Amino acid sequence: MPSFSFVHLEFLAWAAMWTAGLSVIAFLGGGLLGFLVALARVSSSGALRTAAAVYIQIVQGTPLLVLLFLIYFGIAILGFDQVPAIIAAAAGLIIYSSGFLGEIWRGCIESVPKTQWEAAECLALSRWQRMLKVILPQALRIATPPTVGFLVQIVKNTSLASVVGFVELSQAGKLINNSIFEPFTVFIVVAVFYFAMCFPLSLWSRNLERKLNVIHR
Amino acid sequence: MNYQFDFASLLPYWKEFALGVWLTLQLSVISTVIGFVLGTLCAIGRADGGPWLRGIIATYVEVIRNTPLLVQVFLVYFGIATLGVHVSANMAAVVALVVNVGAYTCEIVRAGLQSIHKAQLEAAECLGLSRKQTYWHVIIRPAIERVYPALTSQYVLLMLASSITSQISAEELTAVANRIQSDTFRSFETYIVVGVLYLLLSFVVRIALWLLGLGLFVRRRKLGTAL
Numbered sequence: 001m002p003s004f005s006f007v008h009l010e011f012l013a014w015a016a017m018w019t020a021g022l023s024v025i026a027f028l029g030g031g032l033l034g035f036l037v038a039l040a041r042v043s044s045s046g047a048l049r050t051a052a053a054v055y056i057q058i059v060q061g062t063p064l065l066v067l068l069f070l071i072y073f074g075i076a077i078l079g080f081d082q083v084p085a086i087i088a089a090a091a092g093l094i095i096y097s098s099g100f101l102g103e104i105w106r107g108c109i110e111s112v113p114k115t116q117w118e119a120a121e122c123l124a125l126s127r128w129q130r131m132l133k134v135i136l137p138q139a140l141r142i143a144t145p146p147t148v149g150f151l152v153q154i155v156k157n158t159s160l161a162s163v164v165g166f167v168e169l170s171q172a173g174k175l176i177n178n179s180i181f182e183p184f185t186v187f188i189v190v191a192v193f194y195f196a197m198c199f200p201l202s203l204w205s206r207n208l209e210r211k212l213n214v215i216h217r
Numbered sequence: 218m219n220y221q222f223d224f225a226s227l228l229p230y231w232k233e234f235a236l237g238v239w240l241t242l243q244l245s246v247i248s249t250v251i252g253f254v255l256g257t258l259c260a261i262g263r264a265d266g267g268p269w270l271r272g273i274i275a276t277y278v279e280v281i282r283n284t285p286l287l288v289q290v291f292l293v294y295f296g297i298a299t300l301g302v303h304v305s306a307n308m309a310a311v312v313a314l315v316v317n318v319g320a321y322t323c324e325i326v327r328a329g330l331q332s333i334h335k336a337q338l339e340a341a342e343c344l345g346l347s348r349k350q351t352y353w354h355v356i357i358r359p360a361i362e363r364v365y366p367a368l369t370s371q372y373v374l375l376m377l378a379s380s381i382t383s384q385i386s387a388e389e390l391t392a393v394a395n396r397i398q399s400d401t402f403r404s405f406e407t408y409i410v411v412g413v414l415y416l417l418l419s420f421v422v423r424i425a426l427w428l429l430g431l432g433l434f435v436r437r438r439k440l441g442t443a444l
Contacts, residue, residue, distance in 0.1 A: 063415055070412060
């Protein structure tokens with residue numbers, strides 16, 4: 001039986017690129033959708049607020065694994081049989097990230113002091129102007145550290161994309177382990193790869209928190 | 218879309234679904250309780266221990282928080298087997314979940330410990346409380362009280378994350394669902410049902426933890442502050 005070698009390491013490194021790629025897709029897509037969700041959560045329309053709240057509850061109340069299965073089988077039902085695994089994986093992760101980012105950003109928007117809203121209103125700015133020119137620039141500062149922190153969650157959760165057959169880092173680890181059965185070595189290396197991707201993000205998030213330190217200003 | 222939804226064919230499996238819910242609850246409650254104890258001990262060690270202990274705990278927390286649970290589950294399950302000890306998938310699942318949630322609990326409780334004002338400790342000293350009494354009444358309990366909402370969210374997330382242990386065929390709701398869908402070929406419906414069950418579970422767990430908090434932190438309730 002062959003043992004863990006450079007070829008395997010190369011395969012894992014290649015799979016790590018897919019993990020990174022999927023994370024970027026999930027963050028960009030989830031960020032866009034999550035921004036809309038956050039705006040809906042603080043909108044003036046009650047129906048929109050409720051709809052966004054229900055969406056967040058559903059996304060946060062079901063495991064990502066179940067979400068991925070639902071999308072995978074749901075796409076098949078819609079009649080697209082030969083959909084590449086990356087579509088299902090990306091769709092699942094985008095929905096997942098949008099639910100969490102939406103809620104994080106809502107908190108950030110709401111933590112901008114109320115007097116800022118009132119001041120903007122006194123300046124006779126329209127609701128959109130108030131949002132874009134007064135509130136969001138301030139919310140952005142507050143939102144940066146937790147958003148970077150959530151990136152770590154996204155990277156880690158791409159590991160679940162393996163259940164829909166997407167070959168990323170975890171799935172690659174499983175494949176190698178199936179052929180050489182050295183689980184300890186293989187999964188330690190896989191863990192090291194994840195750590196190398198996530199730890200800098202964690203440090204960055206902590207640094208930003210200290211630097212921007214908006215709450216204790 | 219010509220798909221015919223057929224939830225009726227899942228009806229005969231209601232007992233299995235119920236069993237899955239029960240198993241998931243068991244798995245999460247056991248992991249939560251042990252993980253809470255582990256995490257709290259780690260938080261105390263990190264605040265009060267020597268440099269070596271602090272270093273080890275800090276490394277443990279960082280490693281766990283920056284690697285996926287799925288990989289941790291694989292490492293525990295296969296790793297223990299490599300050591301020559303045969304454990305059931307469920308046992309491995311509990312170990313992995315405890316190790317995982319312990320790290321998060323440690324960070325949360327540590328934040329709570331840091332929020333205890335120094336004056337409180339001086340006051341405790343003035344009152345002549347012993348070290349043990351100070352720890353219990355002045356440090357730990359108020360700290361946990363303060364971070365209780367964060368802990369609650371973490372344990373709901375743990376309940377949802379326990380679905381990942383289905384990947385080593387630990388017996389819980391998602392594993393049960395995987396079996397049912399391969400029996401019935403009603404994959405979409407099965408996972409809709411399972412999704413709804415998890416949603417209900419997360420509400421129930423949230424309410425249960427909230428009630429537990431009301432019972433545990435009587436003082437705060439009297440003060441009328443938000444829990």
